[in-house]
Amino acid sequence: MADQPRAGIIGAGFIGGVHAHAVRAAGGIVSRVAASSPDRAAAAARQLGAQSSAGTAEELIDADDVDVVHICTPNSLHVPLAERALAAGKPVVCEKPLATSLAQARALAAHATDAGVVATVPFVYRFYPSVREARARVAAGGAGPLHLLHGAYLQDWQAGGLSAGWRGDPGEGGRYRAFADIGVHWCDLVEFASGQRITRLLARTGGGGTATSVLFETDAGAGGTMLASQTALGRRNALRFSLDGERASYGFDQEHPEALLVGGPDGNLGVFRGSPATSAAAARYSVLPPGHPQGYQDCFNAFVRDSYAAIAGEPPDGLPTFADGLRAAALTDAVVTSSESSTWVEVPTA
Structure with a gap:
């Protein structure tokens, strides 16, 4: 090269x-x-x-x-x-x-x-410093055992019957396009941050594939819920999760990504990007001075930078590969099967 x-x-x-x-x-x-x-x-x-x-x-x-x-x-x-x-x-x-x-x-x-x-x-979305901070705190045991993973990914670009373009073609997006398009992002993010894997789920898809709700269980015994919709008026790109444990919960909101919300017995604390309280894992992806918001393009830049580092022989931690793309396909397959059968299904192994 x-x-x-x-x-x-x-x-x-x-x-x-x-x-x-x-x-x-x-x-x-x-x-x-x-x-x-x-x-x-x-x-x-x-x-x-x-x-x-x-x-x-x-x-x-x-x-x-x-x-x-x-x-x-x-x-x-x-x-x-x-x-x-x-x-x-x-x-x-x-x-x-x-x-x-x-x-x-x-x-x-x-x-x-x-x-x-x-x-x-x-x-x-893995490349937001707040997400890396949540992942580091979970791995360090700061939350204690996680028992509930929940959240949503909501958009409104399909509200009112607006055209889905090529994504509306069954050969491209199909009836389950909300989950295949954005729901997999939520699942990847939550599995990445929590260190847990969704093992079985119960899903329901409606609105011509523009909304999917999922109830799930993980390999560590936690339960969870998520909702993916592309007809949620006023929600441009509301990707949110909460990882709830015995001692703390960690909340992330992609539309307000500069802070990780840490919930505890005495209330909520916002840990802002670039503050002394953040971990080295988060600091690595904090490329602008505090108070200068980082966004989606910054995350994409970091992803490509890490991809090129891997090509050069120095693969960074947390780089999403084709194995993660396969994982998303397995989750989509499970959602389709569950939605069509109205039953709990096991997520296929990759």
Whole structure:
């Protein structure tokens, strides 16, 4: 790989721009961009400041001036493009879901392992310092045994019957798109911060797939609830969780991410990013002075930076890989099965 990682970005939508910003923040170069047509690719290259465009995604993957492939396409294209990049021995950063079925996700994750290259998935909410602080405190035993994990991920972009675009296509998002699109982010975040795994669940999906509620149990004996909806008016991106233990609870709100809410017998305490009370794990991702809010793009920048560090042979703690993408597919499979059968189901093993 070149001294500066040369990234090829496949996909010219919003998320492609987010990846381009993150590549540069991580010290990389946006070498090529591919889109749904050569004309769109050329326009995207100009917009994103790429060095050149590619006529097709396959041409981009095979190009000598692309070291790492970023896949930012509709869901059904993830598997064939990631497979081609892995076959070429190139690291991959692939948007979730890895695949539109558990079987395909399992095969793709296995291919990444066999190829021996770095393959990551942007579960970027892990990179908020407040989330890292919650994780560090749970691991240190500050809360005592956790007994309840609860929260929600609420958006409103589907309220009033607004078009879901390609996500509304059964082959892309399907009837369970709220959970597959945002519910998996909540599950990844809570499993990451708590250190526990959801083992069985009871789910109900309604509203044409725009809302899913889940009751679950974990491998450590905790219970939990979560709600994912894309029709919750006034909720732009309300990703919230609470990890409740015997001695303390830890609360996170993505729309107000600068503080971790620590609940105790004497009331609630806000532990703010950059304060002396925060851990080294949180400080590593605090890149701006206290009082200067960090947000989603900062998290994405940190994710890509850590992905590139792993490519360079120094994998950081907590980097979400294709194994985590497979885990999300297993949870989605369980939610689909439970919703259709109205029964408790075991989460498939990866």
